[in-house]
Amino acid sequence: xxxxxxxxxxxSFVLVAGAIVSxxxxxxxxxxxxxxWHPHARFHDALFLLFLDATTLVMLWLLWRRSAEPAVGIxxxxxxxxxxxxxxxxxxxxxPGTSLLASADVPVLRIAGMVLAPNLLIAxxxxxxxxxxxxxxxDFGTDA
Amino acid sequence: xxxxxxxxxxxxPTVVLLPALARAHQGGSDAGLMAGLMHPVFGPDHLLAMISxxxxxxxxxxxxxxxIPLAFVGAMVVGAVLGLQQVALPYSELxxxxxxxxxxxxxxxxxxxxxxxxxxxxxxxFGSLHGYVHGAEIPGSVSPALYTLGFVISTAVLHLFxxxxxxxxTMRRWLSKGLRFTGAAVTVSGAxxxxxxxxGTA
Numbered sequence: 259x260x261x262x263x264x265x266x267x268x269x270s271f272v273l274v275a276g277a278i279v280s281x282x283x284x285x286x287x288x289x290x291x292x293x294x295w296h297p298h299a300r301f302h303d304a305l306f307l308l309f310l311d312a313t314t315l316v317m318l319w320l321l322w323r324r325s326a327e328p329a330v331g332i333x334x335x336x337x338x339x340x341x342x343x344x345x346x347x348x349x350x351x352x353x354p355g356t357s358l359l360a361s362a363d364v365p366v367l368r369i370a371g372m373v374l375a376p377n378l379l380i381a382x383x384x385x386x387x388x389x390x391x392x393x394x395x396x397d398f399g400t401d402a
Numbered sequence: 403x404x405x406x407x408x409x410x411x412x413x414x415p416t417v418v419l420l421p422a423l424a425r426a427h428q429g430g431s432d433a434g435l436m437a438g439l440m441h442p443v444f445g446p447d448h449l450l451a452m453i454s455x456x457x458x459x460x461x462x463x464x465x466x467x468x469x470i471p472l473a474f475v476g477a478m479v480v481g482a483v484l485g486l487q488q489v490a491l492p493y494s495e496l497x498x499x500x501x502x503x504x505x506x507x508x509x510x511x512x513x514x515x516x517x518x519x520x521x522x523x524x525x526x527x528f529g530s531l532h533g534y535v536h537g538a539e540i541p542g543s544v545s546p547a548l549y550t551l552g553f554v555i556s557t558a559v560l561h562l563f564x565x566x567x568x569x570x571x572t573m574r575r576w577l578s579k580g581l582r583f584t585g586a587a588v589t590v591s592g593a594x595x596x597x598x599x600x601x602g603t604a
Contacts, residue, residue: 390566
């Protein structure tokens with residue numbers, strides 16, 4: 259396996275794991291079927307999940323298709339992944355009244371006095387993997 | 403061309419069915435998934451072993467980069483089923499500690515020229531032990547399927563971090579040497595876990 263393939267492998271994992279985790283976390287009574295949610299809020303969650311799953315498949319195609327410009331696919335997937343995961347870092351600050359936590363009893367991590375929601379931690383891990391995948395994926399000349 | 407068109411059309415039902423698969427868990431909670439995701443990360447023995455698997459797979463190179471992590475994860479799922487069924491497997495904690503020790507040694511000695519099969523078999527065996535412990539330690543009242551999905555994804559992430567570490571180490575000789583020393587440190591940690599487990603079982 260060359261370095262480029264390893265990078266593509268990592269980016270593929272970020273895409274697939276992101277879609278599966280997001281769907282699994284939201285498709286239950288804490289989110290999509292939460293009776294306390296307004297029906298239109300549930301509609302938007304369903305819209306987001308279906309959109310995420312469909313675009314994930316499109317991105318996988320873009321990443322692995324035969325192309326004269328393979329770097330374009332790698333860059334597009336890395337930017338797509340950044341677009342999916344970076345909002346976790348700033349939505350609470352950008353839109354007052356929003357929360358990373360689905361309910362008050364969601365266990366959070368406390369590291370050096372800082373409160374870390376589990377989904378924020380997942381987003382950070384996905385972003386780190388995206389950067390690594392992009393960096394390795396852009397290398398077309400070295401054997402791994 | 404026809405094959406590629408067929409492959410493209412086969413994607414359509416997947417798009418439609420993916421959320422339907424998740425709907426199987428409707429009414430459950432996402433706590434199982436979160437517990438599964440966090441379980442391997444917050445046990446230092448699991449964490450070291452799983453990162454080491456990724457490092458060793460890159461050191462062996464070629465198809466081993468995906469074959470070895472896949473062997474670990476596959477065996478882990480089998481072990482998890484045994485753990486979830488509460489099948490008795492004595493000394494599994496000793497085996498986990500031994501896995502850290504052996505994988506640390508693997509980082510020290512693994513290279514492209516050596517046969518990958520003994521290491522692959524050993525790693526699959528250790529994977530089943532890790533899976534067993536994950537399964538046996540499932541928190542009450544969470545979905546076993548979501549919990550398993552969680553620790554499988556988490557384990558794969560740790561393998562990927564190991565692969566990235568292993569790959570970066572190939573770029574400079576001093577990094578490669580440093581990685582071998584880190585492997586030795588992992589071996590020492592494994593020995594410490596082993597002593598701790600012995601004192602726990604004695």
